[in-house]
Each structure stands twice: as structure tokens, then as C-alpha cells.
Amino acid sequence: MSPDRAPTAETLRSGNRRALARAITLIESTNAAAREAADELLAAVLPMTGQAIRLGVSGSPGAGKSTFIEALGLAAIAAGHRVAVLAIDPSSAVSGGSILGDKTRMERLSVDASAYIRPSPSSGSLGGVGEHTREAVLLCEAAGYDVVIVETVGVGQSEIAVAGMTDLFILLQLPNAGDDLQAMKRGIVECADLFVVNKADLDPVAADRAARQFESCGRAGSSARTVSALRGDGVAALWAEIEMRFREASTRGEIAERRRGQIRDALWASIRTGLMREFRAEPRVTAALAAALDDLETGRAAPGAAARGLLRLFRGGEDQ
Amino acid sequence: MSPDRAPTAETLRSGNRRALARAITLIESTNAAAREAADELLAAVLPMTGQAIRLGVSGSPGAGKSTFIEALGLAAIAAGHRVAVLAIDPSSAVSGGSILGDKTRMERLSVDASAYIRPSPSSGSLGGVGEHTREAVLLCEAAGYDVVIVETVGVGQSEIAVAGMTDLFILLQLPNAGDDLQAMKRGIVECADLFVVNKADLDPVAADRAARQFESCGRAGSSARTVSALRGDGVAALWAEIEMRFREASTRGEIAERRRGQIRDALWASIRTGLMREFRAEPRVTAALAAALDDLETGRAAPGAAARGLLRLFRGGEDQ
Numbered sequence: 001m002s003p004d005r006a007p008t009a010e011t012l013r014s015g016n017r018r019a020l021a022r023a024i025t026l027i028e029s030t031n032a033a034a035r036e037a038a039d040e041l042l043a044a045v046l047p048m049t050g051q052a053i054r055l056g057v058s059g060s061p062g063a064g065k066s067t068f069i070e071a072l073g074l075a076a077i078a079a080g081h082r083v084a085v086l087a088i089d090p091s092s093a094v095s096g097g098s099i100l101g102d103k104t105r106m107e108r109l110s111v112d113a114s115a116y117i118r119p120s121p122s123s124g125s126l127g128g129v130g131e132h133t134r135e136a137v138l139l140c141e142a143a144g145y146d147v148v149i150v151e152t153v154g155v156g157q158s159e160i161a162v163a164g165m166t167d168l169f170i171l172l173q174l175p176n177a178g179d180d181l182q183a184m185k186r187g188i189v190e191c192a193d194l195f196v197v198n199k200a201d202l203d204p205v206a207a208d209r210a211a212r213q214f215e216s217c218g219r220a221g222s223s224a225r226t227v228s229a230l231r232g233d234g235v236a237a238l239w240a241e242i243e244m245r246f247r248e249a250s251t252r253g254e255i256a257e258r259r260r261g262q263i264r265d266a267l268w269a270s271i272r273t274g275l276m277r278e279f280r281a282e283p284r285v286t287a288a289l290a291a292a293l294d295d296l297e298t299g300r301a302a303p304g305a306a307a308r309g310l311l312r313l314f315r316g317g318e319d320q
Numbered sequence: 321m322s323p324d325r326a327p328t329a330e331t332l333r334s335g336n337r338r339a340l341a342r343a344i345t346l347i348e349s350t351n352a353a354a355r356e357a358a359d360e361l362l363a364a365v366l367p368m369t370g371q372a373i374r375l376g377v378s379g380s381p382g383a384g385k386s387t388f389i390e391a392l393g394l395a396a397i398a399a400g401h402r403v404a405v406l407a408i409d410p411s412s413a414v415s416g417g418s419i420l421g422d423k424t425r426m427e428r429l430s431v432d433a434s435a436y437i438r439p440s441p442s443s444g445s446l447g448g449v450g451e452h453t454r455e456a457v458l459l460c461e462a463a464g465y466d467v468v469i470v471e472t473v474g475v476g477q478s479e480i481a482v483a484g485m486t487d488l489f490i491l492l493q494l495p496n497a498g499d500d501l502q503a504m505k506r507g508i509v510e511c512a513d514l515f516v517v518n519k520a521d522l523d524p525v526a527a528d529r530a531a532r533q534f535e536s537c538g539r540a541g542s543s544a545r546t547v548s549a550l551r552g553d554g555v556a557a558l559w560a561e562i563e564m565r566f567r568e569a570s571t572r573g574e575i576a577e578r579r580r581g582q583i584r585d586a587l588w589a590s591i592r593t594g595l596m597r598e599f600r601a602e603p604r605v606t607a608a609l610a611a612a613l614d615d616l617e618t619g620r621a622a623p624g625a626a627a628r629g630l631l632r633l634f635r636g637g638e639d640q
Contacts, residue, residue, distance in 0.1 A: 035628075039622075039624070039625040039628065042622045042624075042625060043620075043621065043622070043625060046619050046620065046621070046622060047619065049619075050619065131623075131624050134623070134624075135622060135624060138622060260617060263616045263617070263623055264613070264616065266623035266624075267612075267613075267616060267623040267626055267627055269623075270623050270624050270626075270627035270628075271596075271599065271627045271630060271631065272592065272595075272596065274627055274628065274631045275592075275595040275596070275599060275631065275634075276591075276592065276595065278631065278635065279591065279595060292587075293584070293587075296583045296584065296587060297580060297583070299366050299367065299369075299370065300363075300366065301363065301366070302359075302362045302363070302366060302455060302458065303451075303454070303583055303586035303587040303589075303590050304359070304362075304451050304454075304455060304586075304590050305359040305362060305363060306587055306590075307587055307590035307591045307594055308355075308359065308590075308594065310591060311591065311594045311595065311598065314595075315598065
């Protein structure tokens with residue numbers, strides 16, 4: 001997108017959906033001029049942001065994420081909210097597929113006037129996607145959405161990224177607790193504020209057992225619920241609980257504190273990503289990198305010394 | 321240590337234990353001249369390295385790591401090897417304590433002429449400690465130790481670091497499998513090549529069950545054994561198995577391949593750490609950081625734009 005087609009803060013604020021879509025495309029652009037326009041737009045809309053309930057939702061394929069998000073989103077709309085759904089899909093960059101690529105997903109939510117659904121960006125590193133999604137949340141808030149749901153799929157790193165940009169991170173599970181071992185091994189369980197055991201209608205006893213199990217192995221303060229997103233059982237109650245938790249945590253200052261920590265973490269993550277990008281793009285580094293890797297492979301240099309040599313080149317010093 | 325007291329590659333090669341101790345102290349130094357001398361020493365000894373079996377050992381406090389490492393080390397010495405033991409202790413930097421601070425640990429191994437035990441460095445970041453330990457492994461190899469055991473304590477990040485510098489990563493466990501959930505949640509189980517259930521004499525049935533459990537939940541290619549380090553049951557057999565596995569993996573080229581990958585990862589980790597260190601030390605950055613954090617806190621800037629502004633200052637550009 002050319003920067004001069006960038007939407008203004010005012011068109012975004014008016015709730016114009018195409019302006020929001022264009023704004024998100026703008027922040028996803030890697031073009032330098034577009035990036036500058038994106039930063040200006042973000043700076044202009046920042047005062048209009050921060051009012052939404054930011055929810056993260058993850059779960060293994062098959063846990064019923066789309067059905068759940070559609071049901072939860074409709075429950076939030078029924079309670080008077082406007083709902084935006086964003087996706088981080090780490091698999092899409094690799095496989096070419098996307099968790100939101102299927103047009104038949106969230107059929108009812110996608111046509112609701114109070115909902116906005118943004119499919120996953122089709123490429124980019126997790127770091128980049130993470131930062132873009134964080135900025136997309138702000139754009140959705142500026143466009144008047146007061147519930148923003150960030151969806152991802154359960155592979156570990158993306159959960160940590162989504163938990164780091166939301167107020168409440170929901171891990172969706174199936175009644176058979178067999179798949180919890182995988183989530184545990186990947187460190188995902190540690191991220192969850194709320195476990196939701198979906199498809200509870202299939203086996204209510206197993207679902208209750210799974211919920212108790214997650215309550216005992218999650219981190220302190222996490223809790224668990226059972227729902228059937230397909231039947232709608234428990235979803236309105238879950239929404240009411242989320243809203244209550246958010247209100248209470250806001251009153252206690254916990255939401256503001258969590259967000260302050262997230263912003264600081266995002267700053268450092270963005271600096272790390274940026275430094276590595278600049279390092280890899282520096283011609284003096286790229287010119288020397290192949291020889292340095294060869295020295296490592298053949299045992300002529302240790303990694304630390306090779307790194308220090310490349311760092312000197314990066315800062316414009318003499319060759320090592 | 322002043323760099324002019326740095327040991328030479330020749331004294332190190334002669335197996336002089338004080339020279340090895342001084343060399344490790346040298347690589348742990350943060351002084352620039354010492355660091356240069358350390359890099360020269362490492363470059364000189366690199367051709368004498370790489371011949372050792374590099375083992376990582378971790379486990380929760382109480383799993384019996386010291387007793388196990390002593391028993392395994394003595395078994396290796398009995399099989400004709402020279403054994404060095406190094407420790408990464410992420411807790412020591414925080415608590416001031418050290419897993420190897422207790423002088424009564426490994427009483428028999430510590431007085432054996434074929435063993436060298438190096439306590440954990442008392443400070444430094446995990447990144448730094450990780451790199452220093454990786455270099456200390458090379459120094460031990462140059463000094464003629466053909467088995468190097470790197471010990472750490474089970475908190476997650478340090479396991480990943482140790483698994484990234486060893487040929488075989490052993491996770492020590494207790495017969496009651498209760499603590500495996502903790503290890504799983506921290507992603508440690510994914511690092512293990514070999515699970516060793518210690519204290520099997522306390523409850524042989526439970527130990528066997530735990531071993532089977534770990535075999536089923538570890539990653540592909542991992543295996544499990546039971547021992548009693550205190551009684552010495554199964555330790556000589558375990559050492560024989562480790563040696564056989566190492567020999568077979570070497571023949572198949574797997575050790576060389578694993579080490580190549582580790583060296584590349586170490587290069588990039590060292591570059592990341594170095595870039596962040598330089599970034600935080602750059603006066604233009606430190607002068608602007610407080611204001612940037614304040615802009616973030618008060619919602620006047622988004623993290624990405626703030627990061628890009630600081631990165632421009634780092635590279636010597638104009639103020640954002």
C-alpha cells in the first residue's frame with residue numbers, strides 16, 4: 001500500500017471498516033515509507049486506545065476454536081459490545097495455509113455488523129507478526145471495538161506472544177485430557193489465565209475432570225470452565241464471568257500493571273528484532289558471515305570470538 | 321586476572337590443573353583486555369578440543385545430582401577416562417548460593433587425580449554463563465579431559481543452554497513421578513536425551529514405572545534407565561551404555577552434526593547478547609531511554625515506534 005492512501009485517525013475513529021482493514025495492511029507493510037506512515041497513524045490514534053477487553057484464545061487443532069470464538073463473540077455482542085477478531089498463525093508462513101483462510105469459519109460472526117474479523121497475515125516472522133498484531137489491537141480499539149480477541153494455534157511460541165498482548169489468555173481444551181501433555185511440554189499451560197474445556201456435551205464427566213486437572217496444574221490464579229460452544233451451553237455465563245473478572249482486575253489496577261509490563265516487554269522484543277534485522281542487513285557483516293561460519297565449522301574459531309569479530313564489523317570497526 | 325598472567329596453550333595442554341583453573345577464570349572475566357587474551361587462548365587451543373564425551377546433567381533439587389555425578393564420574397574414571405565437571409547455576413546469581421558451593425559435595429571424585437571439578441561462576445547473566453561454560457568445556461578438553469559433565473539445576477532456561485552444548489543431556493528424576501509435571505511445564509522434558517530415575521532402591525517398582533512414563537513422554541529417540549547412585553547400582557552399566565551410544569552416534573556422524581548446529585546457535589546467541597549489551601551501553605540510547613519509557617507508560621508512543629526511535633539513536637542517526 002502506498003503511504004498516501006493511509007487512512008487518517010479520523011476515518012478510523014468513525015468506525016469505517018475499510019479504513020480499519022487498510023490501516024492494518026499499512027502496519028503489516030515492510031516498506032519504509034509505509035512504516036513511517038504507520039507509526040504516525042499509531043501515534044495519532046494512541047489516545048483513543050486501551051479501552052477494550054483484550055482476550056487471547058488458543059488451543060490445539062480440533063479443540064473447536066472457530067466455533068468457540070464465534071459463540072463467545074456473539075455472546076459479547078449480545079451484551080452490547082463490538083468485537084474484533086485477529087489471528088496470529090505461525091503455521092501460515094510455513095505451510096501456506098492459514099487458520100482463518102477458510103471462508104466458512106465464523107459464518108454468523110463474520111456477517112454481524114458489530115464484528116470485524118481479520119485473517120492472519122500470510123507471511124513474516126513470529127516476532128514481526130507479534131508486533132503487527134499488537135499494533136492491530138490498538139487500531140481495532142481506535143475503530144471503536146471494545147472487545148478484541150486474538151486467536152492463535154497451539155505450538156508454544158505464538159501463545160507466549162499472544163499472552164503478552166492480552167488481558168486474559170484462554171486455552172481451549174477437549175474433554176479427553178490426553179492432549180494436555182503436549183501443551184504442558186510446550187510451556188503453553190503456564191501462559192493460561194483461563195482453561196476452557198470445550199465440547200463438554202460429548203462427555204460431561206470427563207470435561208469436569210479435565211477442568212479440575214487444569215485448575216491444579218495451571219499457574220497460580222488460573223481457573224477452568226466447561227462449555228459446549230456448538231450448543232452454546234455455558235458461553236453466555238463465560239462471557240459474563242470474563243467481563244466481571246476484567247472489571248475487578250481493572251479496579252485493582254491489575255490490568256494497567258499487566259499492560260505496563262507487556263509494553264516494556266514489547267519494547268525490548270522490538271529492539272532485539274530490530275537489532276538482529278540491522279545486523280543481518282549490514283553489508284560489512286554479510287560480506288564476512290560466510291567466512292566466519294566456515295571458520296566455526298572447521299574449528300578455526302570459537303563462537304564467542306567469531307561473534308565478537310562480527311559485532312566489531314557491525315559497529316564499523318576494523319576487520320577482526 | 322591480569323591478561324599477562326594468562327596461561328599458555330602449552331601449560332594447559334600439559335594437564336596443569338592450576339593452569340586450567342586460571343584459564344577458566346580468564347574466560348569468565350568481563351575485562352576487555354582479559355577477554356582478548358581469552359579469545360587468543362581459545363583460538364590456540366581449539367585444535368586440541370572436541371575429543372571429549374560432553375554430558376549434560378540436570379534434575380530438581382533432591383534428585384541426587386551430586387551423588388549421581390560422583391558415581392558416574394568414578395565409573396568413567398574406572399573405564400580409563402579423565403573427567404571434568406562444570407556447573408551452570410542460574411540460582412547463584414540471584415541467591416548468592418551455588419549448587420557446587422558446598423565443599424562436601426563429590427568428596428571422592430574431587431580428590432581423584434583423574435578428575436577436575438569447577439564450581440559455578442558466582443555471577444553473570446545466563447547468556448554470559450552459558451557462553452563461558454561452553455568455552456570452559458573447550459578448555460577442559462584442551463587440558464586432556466575426555467569426559468566433560470556440565471551440571472545444572474532444573475529451572476528450564478539453563479537446561480536448554482546445557483542441552484545446547486552437550487552431546488547427551490541426562491535428566492535425573494526421582495521414582496515418584498510427581499515432579500515430572502513441573503519439568504514438563506518448563507519444557508525441560510523436551511531437552512532430555514536420557515532420563516535416569518535415581519534412588520531406584522527406595523521403590524524399584526515405582527522407579528520402573530517412572531522410567532516407562534518418561535520413555536513415553538520424552539521426545540523421539542530419548543530413553544530411560546533406573547539407577548541407585550548411592551549404592552552404585554546400575555551406574556557402571558549406564559556409563560558403558562553412554563560410551564556405546566556416543567561411539568555409535570559418532571560413527572553415524574550425528575555427534576558432528578549436533579555440534580555443528582550447536583556452534584551455529586551459539587554464534588547467534590552470542591551476537592544477540594552482544595548486540596543488546598552494546599545497545600544498552602550506547603550513551604545516546606541511555607540518554608533517551610527514560611523519556612522513551614515514560615512515553616510508553618503514558619500512552620504517548622507505541623512500543624514499535626519507540627523501539628525504532630531508539631534503534632536510530634543507536635546507529636548514530638538523528639533523534640526520532
